[in-house]
Amino acid sequence: MQTVQINLNGRDVVVNEDLSILEAAKANGIRIPSLCNHTDQDVKANCRVCVVEVEGVRNLVASCSTKVAEGMKIRTDSPRVRSAVRTVVELILADHPQECLTCIRNGTCELQELSQRLGISNVRGRKRHDKLPIDDSTNVLVRDPNKCIKCGRCVEACNNIQQVGILFTHYRSTDVQITPEYGKSLSEVACVLCGQCVLACPVGAIYEKDNTAEVWDVIGDPKKHVVVQVAPAVRVSIAEEFGMPPGSISTLKMFSALRMLGFDRVFDTNFSADLTIMEEGNELLHRIQNGGVLPMITSCSPGWIKYIEHYYPEMLPHVSSCKSPQQMFGAVAKTYYAEKSGVPAEDICVVSIMPCTAKKYEAARPEMNDSGFQDVDIVLTTREFGRMIKQAGIEFDDLPDSEPDSPLGKSTGAAALFGATGGVMEAALRTVYEVVTGETLEKMEFEDVRGFEGIKSASVNLAGQNVNVAVSHGLSNAKQMMEMIKSGEGDYTFIEVMCCPGGCIGGGGQPYGTTTDIRKKRIESIYEVDRNMPIRKSHENPEIKEIYEYFLIAPLGEKSHKLLHTKYTDRKNLTAK
Amino acid sequence: MNKLSKENYIFDIEPDKYIDLEGYRAMGGFSALKKALENEPSVSIEEIKKSGLRGRGGAAFPTGIKLEMVRKNEETKRYIVCNADEGEPGTFKDRFIMRHLPYQLIEGIAIAAYMVGASKGYIYVRHEYPEVQLKLRESLEALKNAGLLGNNIMGTGFSLDLHIFSGAGSYLCGEETALLSSIEGRKGRPRVKPPYPTQSGLWGKPTLINNVETLANIPRIIEKGADWYASLGTENSSGTKLISLSGDVNNRGIAEVPFGITFAEIIEQFGGGPLPRRSVKAVNIGGASGVLVPPEMLDTPLDYNKCAEVGITIGSGAIFVLDDTRSIIKNVQNRVKFFLHESCGKCTPCREGLRQIDGIVEDFLEEKAAKSDIESLERYAVTMQQASFCGLGQAAGNSLVSSLVHYRKEYEEACVNDTDDVEKKA
Amino acid sequence: MGITNIYNIIEPKDMNKNALLQILLSVQDADPRNYVSEENINQIAQMLNVSRSRVYTTASFYSEISLKPRGFHLIRVCSNAPCENDGKAEILKTIEKTLGITIGETTKDEFFTLESVNCLGACYMSPAIKIDDQVYGNLTPKETIGILKNIMEADKHE
Numbered sequence A: 001m002q003t004v005q006i007n008l009n010g011r012d013v014v015v016n017e018d019l020s021i022l023e024a025a026k027a028n029g030i031r032i033p034s035l036c037n038h039t040d041q042d043v044k045a046n047c048r049v050c051v052v053e054v055e056g057v058r059n060l061v062a063s064c065s066t067k068v069a070e071g072m073k074i075r076t077d078s079p080r081v082r083s084a085v086r087t088v089v090e091l092i093l094a095d096h097p098q099e100c101l102t103c104i105r106n107g108t109c110e111l112q113e114l115s116q117r118l119g120i121s122n123v124r125g126r127k128r129h130d131k132l133p134i135d136d137s138t139n140v141l142v143r144d145p146n147k148c149i150k151c152g153r154c155v156e157a158c159n160n161i162q163q164v165g166i167l168f169t170h171y172r173s174t175d176v177q178i179t180p181e182y183g184k185s186l187s188e189v190a191c192v193l194c195g196q197c198v199l200a201c202p203v204g205a206i207y208e209k210d211n212t213a214e215v216w217d218v219i220g221d222p223k224k225h226v227v228v229q230v231a232p233a234v235r236v237s238i239a240e241e242f243g244m245p246p247g248s249i250s251t252l253k254m255f256s257a258l259r260m261l262g263f264d265r266v267f268d269t270n271f272s273a274d275l276t277i278m279e280e281g282n283e284l285l286h287r288i289q290n291g292g293v294l295p296m297i298t299s300c301s302p303g304w305i306k307y308i309e310h311y312y313p314e315m316l317p318h319v320s321s322c323k324s325p326q327q328m329f330g331a332v333a334k335t336y337y338a339e340k341s342g343v344p345a346e347d348i349c350v351v352s353i354m355p356c357t358a359k360k361y362e363a364a365r366p367e368m369n370d371s372g373f374q375d376v377d378i379v380l381t382t383r384e385f386g387r388m389i390k391q392a393g394i395e396f397d398d399l400p401d402s403e404p405d406s407p408l409g410k411s412t413g414a415a416a417l418f419g420a421t422g423g424v425m426e427a428a429l430r431t432v433y434e435v436v437t438g439e440t441l442e443k444m445e446f447e448d449v450r451g452f453e454g455i456k457s458a459s460v461n462l463a464g465q466n467v468n469v470a471v472s473h474g475l476s477n478a479k480q481m482m483e484m485i486k487s488g489e490g491d492y493t494f495i496e497v498m499c500c501p502g503g504c505i506g507g508g509g510q511p512y513g514t515t516t517d518i519r520k521k522r523i524e525s526i527y528e529v530d531r532n533m534p535i536r537k538s539h540e541n542p543e544i545k546e547i548y549e550y551f552l553i554a555p556l557g558e559k560s561h562k563l564l565h566t567k568y569t570d571r572k573n574l575t576a577k
Numbered sequence B: 001m002n003k004l005s006k007e008n009y010i011f012d013i014e015p016d017k018y019i020d021l022e023g024y025r026a027m028g029g030f031s032a033l034k035k036a037l038e039n040e041p042s043v044s045i046e047e048i049k050k051s052g053l054r055g056r057g058g059a060a061f062p063t064g065i066k067l068e069m070v071r072k073n074e075e076t077k078r079y080i081v082c083n084a085d086e087g088e089p090g091t092f093k094d095r096f097i098m099r100h101l102p103y104q105l106i107e108g109i110a111i112a113a114y115m116v117g118a119s120k121g122y123i124y125v126r127h128e129y130p131e132v133q134l135k136l137r138e139s140l141e142a143l144k145n146a147g148l149l150g151n152n153i154m155g156t157g158f159s160l161d162l163h164i165f166s167g168a169g170s171y172l173c174g175e176e177t178a179l180l181s182s183i184e185g186r187k188g189r190p191r192v193k194p195p196y197p198t199q200s201g202l203w204g205k206p207t208l209i210n211n212v213e214t215l216a217n218i219p220r221i222i223e224k225g226a227d228w229y230a231s232l233g234t235e236n237s238s239g240t241k242l243i244s245l246s247g248d249v250n251n252r253g254i255a256e257v258p259f260g261i262t263f264a265e266i267i268e269q270f271g272g273g274p275l276p277r278r279s280v281k282a283v284n285i286g287g288a289s290g291v292l293v294p295p296e297m298l299d300t301p302l303d304y305n306k307c308a309e310v311g312i313t314i315g316s317g318a319i320f321v322l323d324d325t326r327s328i329i330k331n332v333q334n335r336v337k338f339f340l341h342e343s344c345g346k347c348t349p350c351r352e353g354l355r356q357i358d359g360i361v362e363d364f365l366e367e368k369a370a371k372s373d374i375e376s377l378e379r380y381a382v383t384m385q386q387a388s389f390c391g392l393g394q395a396a397g398n399s400l401v402s403s404l405v406h407y408r409k410e411y412e413e414a415c416v417n418d419t420d421d422v423e424k425k426a
Numbered sequence C: 001m002g003i004t005n006i007y008n009i010i011e012p013k014d015m016n017k018n019a020l021l022q023i024l025l026s027v028q029d030a031d032p033r034n035y036v037s038e039e040n041i042n043q044i045a046q047m048l049n050v051s052r053s054r055v056y057t058t059a060s061f062y063s064e065i066s067l068k069p070r071g072f073h074l075i076r077v078c079s080n081a082p083c084e085n086d087g088k089a090e091i092l093k094t095i096e097k098t099l100g101i102t103i104g105e106t107t108k109d110e111f112f113t114l115e116s117v118n119c120l121g122a123c124y125m126s127p128a129i130k131i132d133d134q135v136y137g138n139l140t141p142k143e144t145i146g147i148l149k150n151i152m153e154a155d156k157h158e
Helices: A021-027 A079-094 A112-115 A154-163 A196-200 A212-221 A232-236 A238-242 A251-261 A267-288 A301-311 A313-318 A325-341 A358-363 A382-391 A413-419 A423-437 A475-486 A516-532 A542-552 A559-564 B020-027 B031-038 B041-051 B063-071 B093-100 B102-116 B130-145 B174-185 B214-224 B226-232 B263-270 B304-309 B328-342 B347-367 B369-389 B391-396 B396-405 B408-414 C017-030 C038-050 C052-061 C081-085 C088-099 C139-158
Strands: A003-008 A011-016 A052-054 A072-073 A141-143 A168-170 A177-179 A206-208 A227-229 A346-352 A377-379 A453-462 A467-475 A494-498 B080-086 B120-125 B162-166 B206-209 B240-247 B253-258 B282-283 B291-293 B318-323 C074-077 C112-117 C129-131 C135-136
Touching: A003 A021, A011 A021, A021 A052, A052 A079, A072 B318, A079 A112, A079 B347, A079 B369, A154 A168, A154 A196, A168 B396, A196 A206, A196 B102, A212 A227, A212 A346, A212 A377, A212 A382, A227 A251, A227 A267, A227 A325, A232 A251, A232 A267, A232 A413, A232 A516, A238 A382, A251 A382, A267 A325, A267 A413, A267 A423, A267 A542, A267 A559, A301 A313, A301 A358, A301 A475, A313 A475, A325 A346, A325 A358, A325 A542, A325 A559, A346 A358, A358 A377, A377 A382, A413 A423, A413 A516, A423 A453, A423 B318, A453 A475, A467 A475, A467 B347, A475 A494, A542 A559, B020 B102, B020 B130, B031 B041, B031 B102, B031 B214, B031 C129, B041 B063, B041 B102, B041 B214, B041 B226, B041 B253, B063 B102, B063 B206, B080 B102, B080 B174, B080 B214, B093 B102, B093 B130, B093 B214, B093 B240, B102 B120, B102 B130, B102 B162, B102 B206, B102 B214, B120 B130, B120 B174, B130 B162, B162 C017, B174 B206, B174 C017, B214 B226, B226 B328, B240 B263, B240 B282, B240 C081, B263 B282, B263 B318, B282 B328, B282 B396, B291 B328, B291 B396, B328 B347, B328 B391, B328 B396, B328 B408, B328 C081, B347 B391, B347 B408, B369 B391, B369 B396, B369 B408, B396 B408, C017 C038, C017 C052, C038 C052, C074 C088, C081 C088, C088 C112, C088 C139, C129 C139, C135 C139
Parallel strands: A003 A072, A227 A346, A346 A377, A467 A494, B080 B120, B080 B206, B120 B162, B240 B318, C074 C112
Antiparallel strands: A003 A011, A052 A072, A141 A206, A168 A177, A453 A467, B240 B253, B282 B291, B282 B318, C074 C129, C129 C135
C-alpha cells in the first residue's frame, strides 16, 4: 500500500493513496458532509454537499470523487467551502417538503441530520409548489417523489446491485424524476419489492407501507387471538434500532418485547424454518430419486420468487414447491395450533416480523390461504417492529430474557442459519446428509457456502455420490446464476437463491444504514446463534418431531402438500396479479 | 497584421460554396494525409505539438499533448471521436466547415486517427443539422470509393472505419464524457473525471475526442508546417480562429481571423460595426456559456492568455453583439432559460440553482425584485460556478455574473424597493 | 400507433444496447407520427434484453426524441438570444395564430406540430425557424405566413 502526505485544514497527515479526499478526511477525524455518497455504491458526485477547497484548483472539488495526491492541500472549513455547502443544502431544502415532524424518516433522515449539523435555521429561496402524486399502489412500498432529492442511491441499488432496472432518473433539469418508465406506479411494473431502494434512500422518498397501526388494533381487540412469529434475521438486527452495535444478538430480549407489546402467543419463524428443511430436504431427495427437475432452487425469499416469476418464468419448474417459513408458519398456526389450543382459526391473527418488505407481498398472495383463511395476516418489517417498541415506551436494553411459546417456538441452529446467505443450503445439507447416509454428521459447518462472495459453490459427498450445490445472493448474482443454468454451465443439483445481498440479514426491511460491513457483522452473529444452540439440525427439533407425529404425519404427505407447498405464476405479462 | 492574406486561410469558406472531393483534391487535399502516412505517427504528433494548436471547442487544451496521451496509452484498441455536436448558442462555424469543406475535416480525422492509432471513429453530429449529416454520409461514401477511407488507405495498410453518429438534442452532449455516454446508448450525462477520455473513453478505451474546427486544422498544419501555422497567431495562441458573428452588426456570419486581432477590430472589420445611429452596449463572447463584455474591454486581443487575464472566455468563438437598444437582463434571462432547459439535472447546484435564478430574474423583469435579490443571484451563480459537477453548470452563471459586474446598475434600477424581502415568495 | 416490426428498419446485428440512441431515432423517423410509442419502447427493451425503464431513461433525456405523437410537419422556432432579439416572439405569435396551436401542440388535422428549439446554428440569419429539415432565416411575420401557406398548398396536391 502506497501512502501520500496531504495537508488537511493545516495539518499534515499521511494517508493511503487510494483514498478519496472524503475517505482520507474521515480517517483523520473529519466527517465531510455528504448525501449521495454510499459506501457500497459507485461514486456519483451528484449532490455536491461534500465539496472542499484544494489549493491550486480554481473551483471547489467533490471530495467523494477526487483522490488524494502527494502534497495536496485541502480545506474543508474555509469560508468559500462553508458558503457553498450551505447554499447547496439550502437549495435541496428549498425543493423539499418541510414535513419533518410527520415524516417516516423523522430522526433517521440524512438530510435532516445534515441540516441540523450545519445549523440551518432559515431556508432561503423559493419553494416548489407543484405536488407530485404519491405512489402507494402496492401493499409494500410507498414512493413520495416530493421528498426525492435525486441523489441516485435507489437507482444504483435497483440497477447495479439488484439489476432489476425499475427505477431510473428520467427526463432532465428540474423535470428530473426517479420513477419507473412513464412515471408508472410500482404495481404496474415488474418490481420485485425487495426494498433495497428503501435501504439506500437517505430521506423519506421511498419507504415501507407502515402496518403498525393495524397490529395495535388487533392486539387491542379482545376477540382476536394474536400470535406473532419473528424471522431468523431480526434477532441480529433489531438492537440497532435502539443504538446498539451492529450484529448485537438480542433473541431473548426480543421475545420479552413481543410479550410486553401484548401478543397472545410469541412464536418463532425459526420453528417453521426447521419445518421448511424437513419438506424441502425431502423434496430434493424425491427429485433426485425420481428423476425430477434439477437443479432444485430454494423458494424462501419472496423477492426472489417474484423475480423469477417476472423474469425467468420458464425456470419455475426448478423452484421448490415449498412455501417459505413465514407462510408455513401461518398455515400451521391456523390449523395445527388452532386445533391444539382450541382457539377457533377465524379468531387467530398471525403477525410476522420480517427483515423484508417483499414478505408483505407474499403474505397477501391470494393462493396463500390453505388454512382456509389468509395464512399470515399482517407483516411488519424490523423497522416497524422497532417503532412499536418505541411507541410502547419499552426500554429495549433493560429487557429481561424470555423464551418463545410452545408448540411453534422451538428451533435449532440450522433454522437460525436461514438469515444468512448460504444458510438454507447449510441447514438442508445437515439434514439431507443424515437422512441419506444414516450417519451422524460430525462437522456441521459447510464453510464453502459461507462468506460474502456473490456466487458460491460446493461439492458434497452423500453416501459416495458427489452432489454439487451453489448459493447466490443479491439479484444480480441470481440473474447470472439463471443464465448459467440456462446455458447448461455448472452441473448443480441444489441451488440456494436469496434476493438481497447477504441474504435476509441484508433485507429491505432491516434498519436504515445497512451496509456491507454491517451485513457481515450480522452474518457472524447468525453463526454465533447457531453455535450456541443445543440442537443444530432441523430434524432433531422436538416440536418438529411432534408436529409430524400428531398432525402432518410425514414430509411431502397429504397434509404437507395441502398446507406447506404452493404453486407459482408466470408473470412475464407484467400486470399479472 | 490583422487581415489574413488569402493564401493563409485555413478554411476556404464562402457562402454557398461547396467543395467536393474533386475540388478538394485539386486544392491539394489529401496530400497531408499521404504525407502523414509516409511517416511514423510520432513525426506528425511532434508537428502538431510544435504548431501550438489548441482545442477549438472551448477548453483550448493543447491538441498535440492530447494526441500523445492517447498514442502512449498501453491499450491498443483506441477510438477517435469528432465532436460535431455544435450546440453552443450563437455558434455555427462547425456547420460551415461540414457543409462547405467536409473533406478537409475528414482528412483531419484520418490523420489524427493515424497519429493516435485508432482504427474506428465516429463523427457525432447534432440532430438539428440533418443536411450536414447527409453531406457527411455522402462524403464518407465517396472517400471509401476513392480508397481514401476504410481498409488499407492509399495502400499503406492503415485503415479507418468512420461513422456518422447522430445526437438527439442535448447541448450537454457537447461535453466530451456526456458525448461518449450518448454514443454508448445512454443519457448524455457527464462522467466523473479522471479518468479522462484519453485514458478511458469510449467503452473504456483510450479515445481522442476533438472539435470539428480543431481536426480540420490538422491537414493544413501537416501540409504547410508548424512554423507557418504558429506564425499566424500570437505566442500562446497560434493559428487562426473561426468566429461566428451575430447580433446587432451590419454583417453577420463566419469570419476567419488570426489570433491577436482585437474584438473591436473583428466587430468593425468583419461585422461592419453597429447599425446606423446605434452603439455597442455589450458583447457576448463564447456563446451562452460565455461572458458579457462591455465596450471598454473590446480592445482585448483574441488570445487565450490575455483573455483569461481579464475574465473573457473565447470558448467556441461566438461573438454576439448587443446594441444600446437591448436589455441586459432580458438577454441574461435568455441564457438562464437555455441552461434551465439543457441542464441534465444530475447535480444540485446546477439543477436547483438555475431554478432559483430563473425565478429571481423573472422578478427583475416583472419589476417585483428587491435589492436583496441581487445578492441571492450572486450567491447562487457563484455556488454553481464553484460546486457544479461539469462545465455546463460551472459556466451556466457566466453571463449572469459578468452582467452583475458590468451592468449592475441595470439590476439596481429594476428593483422596486430596497427592503430585504425574501419571504414574500416562500 | 407505433411500428409493429422494428426489425423492418433495424438489422438484427445492429440491435444492441450500445446502439440504443440510434435505434430510438430510427424508430422515430420511421413512425408516421414522428415519435417513439410506448409499444416501441417495450419492444426495444425486450429485443435488447434490458428493462423498459432503461430504454425510457435514454429516450426521455433527449429533446429531439418525442414520446408523444406529432404532426406530419415539425416546426421549430429558434429561441436563442439573436433570434429572440430580432423578433422571435412575433414570428411565434404569427405561427400560433395561423395554425391555432401553441408550443408543444399539434394541429387537429395532425399536419403541424410546433416546438421550440434552443439554437439552430443559424444566428447569421436571425430570426430563424426550421420546418422539417429546412431552415428559414431573416423572417418577417408576412414571410412566415407565406411559408406555412406554401407547405399547406403543396400537401394538398400530394
